[in-house]
Amino acid sequence: MAEEIEFVLLDSSYEIVGKEPVIVLWGVTLSGERVVLLDRRFRPYFYALIKRGFEENATAIAAAIRRLSKGSSPIIALEVVDKKYFGRPRKAVRVTTVIPESVREYREAVKKIDGVEDALEADIRFAMRYIIDKRLYPFMVYRVPVEDVGKNPGYRVDKVFYVTGEPQRITDITRIDMPDLRLTAFDIEVYNKSGSPNPNRDPVIIIAVKSSNGDEKLFEADGYDDRKAIRGFVDYIKSFDPDIIVGYNSNGFDWPYLMQRARKVGVRLDVTRRVGAEPTTSVYGHVSVPGRLNVDLYHYAEEIHEVKVKTLEEVAEYLGVMKKSERVLIHWWEIPRYWEDPEKRPILEQYARDDVRATYGLAEKMLPFAIQLSTVTGIPLDQVGVMGVGFRLEWYLIRAAYEMNELVPNRVERHEESYRGAVVLKPLKxxxxxxxxxxxxxxxxxxxxxxxxxxxxxxxxxxxxxxxxxxxxxxxxxxxxxxxxPGFFKTVLENLLRLRKQVREKMKELPPESPEYRLYDERQRALKVLANASYGYMxxxxxxxxxxxxxxxxxxxxxxxxxxxxxxxxxxxxxxxxxxxxxxxxxxxxxxxxxxxxxxxxxxxxxxxxxxxxxxxxxxxxxxxxxxxxEDGRIDIVGFEAVRGDWCELAKEVQSTVAEIVLKTGKIDEAIRYIRDVIKKLREGEIPVEKLIIWKTLSKRLEEYEHEAPHVVAARRMKEAGYDVSPGDKIGYVIVRGAGRISSRAYPYFMVKPSDIDVDYYIDHQIVPAVLRILSYFGVTEKQLKAASTGHRTLFDFMRGKRG
Missing domain, CATH: 3.90.1600.10 (B family DNA polymerase, palm domain)
Structure with a gap:
């Protein structure tokens, strides 16, 4: 029966039913019903750009394209259209077929036809093509003419509809209408006694979940049989039925591990809203969970430049979610020992709870921005975090091009070219x-x-x-x-900045402490991020x-x-x-x-x-x-070792504290006394090894390194011990006592005892150089920092001396 519904769009996908594509729109009505809208009317298409001088031959070119038609996916429509390409009027032929995958095949054949300059927009994925053409944006409210088809056993939703007419947006950028969405955070712990976790060998011993209804649950393996844990997780997801699932590095670890492990032990990872479907790794490397939005918060943590080591506990502490001192911390290589010991297992269980609580807390901090970024760009929430800022802006530009009748250029492989950058003055020292x-x-x-x-x-x-x-x-x-x-970019940017201004005007009507204010603030930030990316994009x-x-x-x-x-x-x-x-x-x-x-x-x-x-x-x-x-007393450090990643935590901490002492009190001697105290504690073994770890990323495969840098040597030692290492991995190492070059004394931090640490290396190559970046300007020497006493000089004495 024909009717209209109002719903918030969450995600889009498509399926081939029979020999025809069907668009699948996943959404939530404002009354809280989970729905699927199926549109059987839309077909894939692309454009054949006609060469200049061949415009009169457009009809003949279209006829030549028609002769390419194949029975597996026939060309069902050809239309000569007037478009713009880089702002100039051009003729093109719009080529419509049936099966989305056949577009690529037709594209290559069409480019060979005489009079065709190029095939354009053939690489825009079918589900994205639909939401662009229908002007659909995630988390916006739409009114859609539909036909209720009742329950469909293929979908785990309240209702399924066929779309019978065009969707009409009933909210705009200055209005936020959001139903309550169900959220689940999850985190897995793996028993890995022999090096890096291997899903063909090592069981998932704990799956922790925390949900927006207050649930906190642990699904545990039966000894080393993890089928019970995986089934418990699957049953929970189907029962609670979250709209959004979040994890931390879940695209990189938790989901791929669960997917492979479930196959190994014969458990179906049936956590989607599409019956019969399972999670799959999709475009841009994200894991797609049909009907649910899978968000890996690690991708947003990567954009927090102030935190160099992006572990869950570091990011959670930085964002004020959970202090490291108030949670259980267990090194990953120690997990088997805690699992095997009945007395220690409760500590491991608390560690798993703390991990998932931290993940859920990060979601509360990060999701509002992620959702607004999805709304503004039109990119589904599970993909927008994985994309670089260039791709985010590009999808926004593709939508703008559709509105402005502009053809979208193809992506072309080209070498990076440099050009002169901005003014950076030499500072007054x-x-x-x-x-x-x-x-x-x-x-x-x-x-x-x-x-x-x-x-x-x-x-x-x-x-x-x-x-x-x-x-x-x-x-x-x-x-x-x-x-x-006005050109394409000018029009797009004026629109972005105008929208941002409208959102900021709306914010003035709201109390700053209200949840609505925060959502609008995240929306204007998303608009700002896009606008600021435009120059770098070009x-x-x-x-x-x-x-x-x-x-x-x-x-x-x-x-x-x-x-x-x-x-x-x-x-x-x-x-x-x-x-x-x-x-x-x-x-x-x-x-x-x-x-x-x-x-x-x-x-x-x-x-x-x-x-x-x-x-x-x-x-x-x-x-x-x-x-x-x-003015508020905070210290702002830019460009020193304290905010770079190739120094240990202790060096950063000491440098930051010295900066604070010098700038707040002006007492140089107090800074020197503080450094001496740190050196004394280091010599007496009172500094935790964790503060001495140096983190460095592997940029290529181990065999490609010609020089034996410390992190490369440490990575080789990890590999010899059975751990997987690959490009992109952050290697944490410490320097131990002994003879030879520093590189030869670099060991993975989890392979050494505190007594092995080369204290002199950390004094001479970490602490002293880090603080002398600041103190050497005031005449302080390395010898003074290591000596037993110091005179009472202040910053103000020094400044008077300079002026004199």
Whole structure:
């Protein structure tokens, strides 16, 4: 019976039923019913771009394409259409067939036809093609004409419908309507006594889950028989029926391990909403769980640059989810010992609970942004986190191209090309009081908008500028861009920034502590991330809309803009301490800073705002390296070892503390005493080995390394002991006592005893160099740090001495 329903779209996929494709839309009604909408009417298509000069032959070209038709997936429609390609009017033939997989085959054949320049949009996946064409976005509400087909035994949902008409969106970017979604976090523990876990050998001993209804459960193996644990997990998922399943590194470990282990022990991993389907590794490397959104939170943790070692416990502590000191921590190689010992097993069970609680807590922090990113880009939630920012922006651009009747370019393999980047001034070395950081708001997107930059607006012949109302000419590089009409990127970016402004206006109507405010805040952040990615996207060799000249022009205008601001700041009498890309560090004189802001806004035509104010900031002579004391008392460290990954935790901790002592108290001698105390504790074995681990990523296979770097030697030792190591793995090693080069004394941290540690290495090559980055400027030497006493010098004495 025909009716209309209102539902929130969660995901889309397709199936072949008989010999026809059926789009499957998974959703939730606002009243909380889980539904599937099946659309049998949509068919795959692509475009044959007609060469210039062959437009009159379009009908003949279409006839030649028709002769390619095959019975397995016939060409059912051909239409000559007027489109735009890089902004220029072009003729194309829209080629429609039946089976999505046959599009690739037809594409190659069509390209060989005389008069065809290229085949376009053949690589847009069928389910994405549908939601683009129907203007569907995840987590938006739609009203759809449907026919209720009652229960369908093939789907674990409340109702199944056939789509009979076009969906109408009833929410927009400034409105958030969200039904309560069911969420489950899970985490597995594996018994691995012989090196790296192997699903063909090692059982899954615990599967921990935590859900939005308050459930916390452990599904445990019966000794070393894990069928009970896996079945318990499967039954739970089917019973609770979550919309979203989250894990931490679950795409990389938990799901692949469970999938292979379940096959090995003969248990069907029947956790999907599609009866008969199982999880599969899909595009972009994510694991697809039909009907549920599988989200690996590790992909969002990778974007937190402040945390260098992305373990669950480190990220959970950094985000305030769970302190390491308040949870059970067990090294993975110790798990078998805890499982085998009845007295220790409860500790392992608590460890599993803490892991899944931390995972659930991270989901509460990260999912709001992930969901808004999915909504804004139109990419399903289970895929958007796995994609790089370039791909996220590209899907947004593909949707914009559809709206603007633009053909989407194919992805082309090309070599990376470099071009001159932004202005980075050499900083004024030393300690500076009362410094303001001015930040150009969305500098590069605004340059692209102001100067109409894009691959479709480049003008090669200066004589042509007149017909476009003139051209903008980029300084230094001389690339020209037409003034009129607005190009593809300008239109897209204006729309993005307008939407962000609308969302931020909406936020002003809400109390900042409300859940709605937070969702809108995440939405405006998602819009900002996309807009800011646009300039880098054009210079990315993998981009469909690649344009090196555009990226060069944008950085040239950026350099001109910041140099103009610096010149005016100096005219005002402001001391310019540092400048980097789109920010300026100047002495904080409120009246003069206001004049500088007015000049940038009213004369240069760009937005600039106060980003930070430092009570005190210290610069070395190096660019992109400074330590500042913010007005609220926080220490801001940029570019020093304290935030780099190839130093141990102790070196980072000591350097950060020294920076805090120096900038807050000015007492150099107090910093020296603190360092000596740390050295003393290290010599007396009071520093945990965990703080001495150095983490380094393997960038290639072990056999490809020519030089024996410490992390490579440690990785070889892991491999000899039976552990799997491969490119991308983070290797944690420590340096032990003994003769020979440092590399030869690098061992995996879990293979050594505390008494093996080479304390002198950590003093001479980690702690002392890290703190001398700051203290050497104040005349402190390595000898002083290791000596027994120090004079009472302060930062302020030092500064007076410099001035004198």
């Amino acid at each position: 030393g300690v500076h009081e009362n410094v303001v950081v001015l930040d150009f708001s969305s500098m590069y997107p605004n340059i692209m908008i102001k100067y109409n930059v894009g691959p479709d607006t480049i003008v090669d012949d200066p004589a042509e500028c007149e017909k476009y109302g003139g051209c903008y000419v980029a300084p230094e590089v001389g690339h020209r861009f037409r003034k009129q009409p 210079g990315w060799s993998g981009a469909r809309w690649y344009c090196k000249r555009c990226a060069e022009a944008v950085t040239a205008w950026g350099r001109s803009l910041i140099l103009s601001a610096i010149e005016y700041a100096r005219k005002l009498g402001l001391k310019v301490i540092y400048g980097d890309t789109d920010s300026l560090f100047v002495t904080y004189d409120p009246e003069k800073v206001k004049k500088l802001i007015d000049y940038v806004v009213n004369v240069l035509g760009f937005e600039i705002k106060i980003d930070k104010i430092y009570r005190r900031v210290f610069f070395t002579e190096a660019k992109k390296r400074y330590v500042g004391l913010l």
